[in-house]
Amino acid sequence: HSALTQPRSVSGSPGQSVTISCTGTSSDVGGYNYVSWYQQHPGKAPKIMIYDVSGRPSGVPDRFSGSKSGNTASLTISALQPEDEADYYCCSYGGSYVVFGGGTKLTVL
Amino acid sequence: EVQLVDSGGDLVQPGGSLRLSCAASGFTFNNYWMHWVRQAPGKGLVWVSRIHPDGTSTSYADSVKGRFTISRDNAKNTLYLQMNSLRAEDTAVYYCARDSSGLGYWGQGTLVTVSS
Numbered sequence: 113h114s115a116l117t118q119p120r121s122v123s124g125s126p127g128q129s130v131t132i133s134c135t136g137t138s139s140d141v142g143g144y145n146y147v148s149w150y151q152q153h154p155g156k157a158p159k160i161m162i163y164d165v166s167g168r169p170s171g172v173p174d175r176f177s178g179s180k181s182g183n184t185a186s187l188t189i190s191a192l193q194p195e196d197e198a199d200y201y202c203c204s205y206g207g208s209y210v211v212f213g214g215g216t217k218l219t220v221l
Numbered sequence: 222e223v224q225l226v227d228s229g230g231d232l233v234q235p236g237g238s239l240r241l242s243c244a245a246s247g248f249t250f251n252n253y254w255m256h257w258v259r260q261a262p263g264k265g266l267v268w269v270s271r272i273h274p275d276g277t278s279t280s281y282a283d284s285v286k287g288r289f290t291i292s293r294d295n296a297k298n299t300l301y302l303q304m305n306s307l308r309a310e311d312t313a314v315y316y317c318a319r320d321s322s323g324l325g326y327w328g329q330g331t332l333v334t335v336s337s
Contacts, residue, residue, distance in 0.1 A: 163323030
């Protein structure tokens with residue numbers, strides 16, 4: 113099963129909004145509402161930011177939001193802050209498998 | 222407090238074997254699916270395997286199928302990953318993760334290096 117497709121990098125200035133896309137297939141992203149997003153800072157374990165397409169775990173700022181249309185999911189981060197600079201990964205269930213995206217490096221300019 | 226502690230990583234020769242462990246605490250271990258996810262140096266996250274709460278159902282990434290075996294001991298609150306026929310491309314940090322509305326909790330990771 114191929115990795116989900118994410119842009120390699122995105123950037124934005126503090127206070128701006130950015131959106132990271134995640135494209136899969138009808139067998140994973142498009143077939144289930146089980147898309148999650150993870151933030152990873154260098155040398156750290158990943159941290160969940162969004163679950164089940166648009167759910168936000170306790171403690172995650174409401175600046176982080178998720179959505180899905182067809183085979184593409186998106187993570188939007190509004191009001192960018194310096195600490196948002198990190199790698200972001202999408203993830204989807206595909207029935208008998210789980211698949212991650214290749215990761216997107218977010219740079220806060 | 223939920224805690225997952227990964228251990229067992231080491232330097233191993235190609236073709237060798239290794240068993241990773243993930244000790245869980247702070248929650249009812251046998252209520253949750255558990256996963257292993259790996260990350261090669263400088264690369265992205267890759268899903269490896271998952272196991273049902275009672276251990277009866279498992280699934281694997283194609284890249285490890287037939288070589289890796291996931292298992293759990295619910296009496297010891299521990300998840301395992303038995304890795305056989307290791308290859309250089311298996312070199313990575315291996316994380317265990319709890320499945321609850323996404324992979325909500327992660328271990329700190331343990332490094333496996335496959336090299337002669």
